[in-house]
Amino acid sequence: MKLFERTESSGWGNRLNLIDGNNVFVGYDYDQDCCENFGYYFQEADGTKLDQDPNLENAFFTLKHKDVSISDEQWDEWYGIAFEIKLQTGEMIWFTIYNEHNGYYSHGFDFGKNVEGAPKPEYYEMGSL
Secondary structure, three states, X not given: OEEEEEOHXXXXXXXXXXXXXXXXXXXXXXXXXXXXXXEEXXXXXXXXXXXXXXXOOOOEEEEEEXXXXXXXXXXXXXXXXXXXXEOOOOOEEEEEEEEEXXXXXXXEEEEEEOOOOOOOOEEEEEEEO
């Protein structure tokens, strides 16, 4: 599994991408807008945030995902979605993308599987946080 950021020089803006060996991916709009806090983090199955990115070698998405919500008085709105990952050790963790803002700012995301020769990804989902 690889985590990488595509920078604005690509012509499509900044994008955070996480893709596994089966070509299952999460892509996330990573362009900063005014008055927001957005990003990603990894967490254990019990919800504990990891202090650093885990070793993603030979890790795979399980295709499970869930909405994530917290209450934060600093921001009017908070949205997040988490995607389950199975590490090489067998441990399950979650990759969470989020956006906290005071309105009018959103970040699109895509989740699916690239299939060689197909015009669009298999089991494709997209949304906005």
